[in-house]
Amino acid sequence: MINTKKMVKDRDYGCFLIALLSNSNIHPLINEEYNKNRMKYDELILKHKLSQEDYCKRVPEDIIDLGLKLTGIFLSSCGNEFLIKILKSGWPNLYNYIKTSKEIIYEEIKEINDYGLDRLDEDYSIIIIKVISDIFNKKLGYINDNSKEEIERYNKRLGFAGGINKKQICEELEKDFQLASQNVKYTEMLTPQVNAIINNHLLRGITFLFYFYSIDLTDFVQYYDIIESDKELIAAYLLATKTALPDIINNDLKREEMANFIIISRFFQNLMEKYRALHKKYLKFYEKSIKTDIEFEKLKEDNLYLKEQIEKLECENKQLKEKLKIVSLDTIREKEKEIINIKKQYDEIIKEKDKLIEENKEEIQLLKMTIENLIDESRYVNEEQITNDALTGTRGVIIGGTPQWQQHMRKIVPHFKFIEVEQLNYDTKILENADKIYFNTAYNSHAMFYKTINAVRKNKIEIVFINNNSITAGFKMFGQKNGQYKGEHLVS
Secondary structure, three states: OOOHHHHHHOOOHHHHHHHHHOOHHHHHHHHHHHHHOHHHHHHHHHHOOHHHOOHHHHOOOOOHHHHHHHHHHHOOOOHHHHHHHHHHHHOHHHHHHHHHOOOEEHHHHHHOHHHOOOOOOOOOHHHHHHHHHHHOOOOEEOOOHHHHHHHHHHHHHHHHHOOOOHHHHHHHOHHHHHHHHHHOOHHHHHHHHHHHOOOOHHHHHHHHHHHHOOOOHHHHOOOOOOOOOHHHHHHHHHHHHOOOHHHHHOOHHHHHHHHHHHHHHHHHHHHHHHHHHHHHHHHHHHHHHHHHHHHHHHHHHHHHHHHHHHHHHHHHHHHHHHOOOOOOHHHHHHHHHHHHHHHHHHHHHHHHHHHHHHHHHHHHHHHHHHHHHHHOHHHEOOHHHHHHHHHOOOOEEEEOOOHHHHHHHHHHOOOOEEEOOOOOOOOHHHHOOOOEEEEEOOOOOHHHHHHHHHHHHHHOOEEEEEOOOOOOHHHHHHHHHHOOOOHHHOOO
């Protein structure tokens, strides 16, 4: 028998969510059920700290919202019943086949096209078959070895999906890491190798692909020696090649291959860290939004209770007035005072509620704007765009960036105004006459960002973002066009 509360704690739960949510037919059912008892499900999500679970790192961001909602439902008393409901709705033919068949054959499932399971050897589809089989306490069988290999391949993939103990692996390979740091040197290997693969079609293709998304790979290549973060790269390479490190070091070809892997993998390692950071910000924002919704619902309940109390007191007051002839005037006045005091309390609570709602609205709006600005590619400018702005006489204000970067920028665009990271108490009036604000996210603070965003919103000033501290091609072009800024003014 299935137990959704237990399934949430399984190491392969992320794969289970992906398998379920890949079927868009069940999405309306999830939203419908969630909205029926939103407050209860939100409290379960917060109580179990679901946003901090490892499975959240695996579920794609386009369905993570649905994944959290569904998990809240699974943790409730109706979780088992709801899982059966979405399985029936999302995969009706498969559900009926398993329910009515005495023996479940993998090959038979593959031969029928209307089960809603495309590419049975990929994308976690087999987990749907297994879950429905568990409901009816039936085992999945197969006829030929190819099917056996498909199922075993899925099980192996599922094992990796639960996560690998990176720390343990790196500790076990500490001696190998020391050996690599001694033998893979800047002058001897990595620098020549970087130079050798500059014209490699694979790397150039990856570089241009990143340019499509306004990402400069050269910003990631700040070092060439083996460093601490390379432990996981070396560990991954050794696991993939199943080759001892001394055998690689002593073989020119294998050593060159490992160097290529380290160089290219650094790019992806950096991007993965950026993605995880943004993913974490989104989950924190989602969690904060849930907390605000819960507080709002509680305020609504308090408001309803107070209204009921007022109505009750007003009814009592009416009855008292009807008994005016037999009740003393003093008693009536005491009741009226009681009503007035309760009304005052009610009015104060209403004011407090309205204030809280307004404060949360501003905070949520600011957070929403912050996230939208951070993920909106159109908000980021490259060096060429800043150059064009400067040449057309744009009145700009540059905020943040390293002191060295700002120093060189003052030479490049002397008519711009500059605010350093440490100038948190700067007068925002400096922004009022600006045509555009250039905010350097690569070297800045959250406090400076929020202060600047508030001033920008108030004065309706255009703001764009810079994500590096280098002055390269774009500013060199600017100097050539002006004829006054030469190479000694530039950082390359």
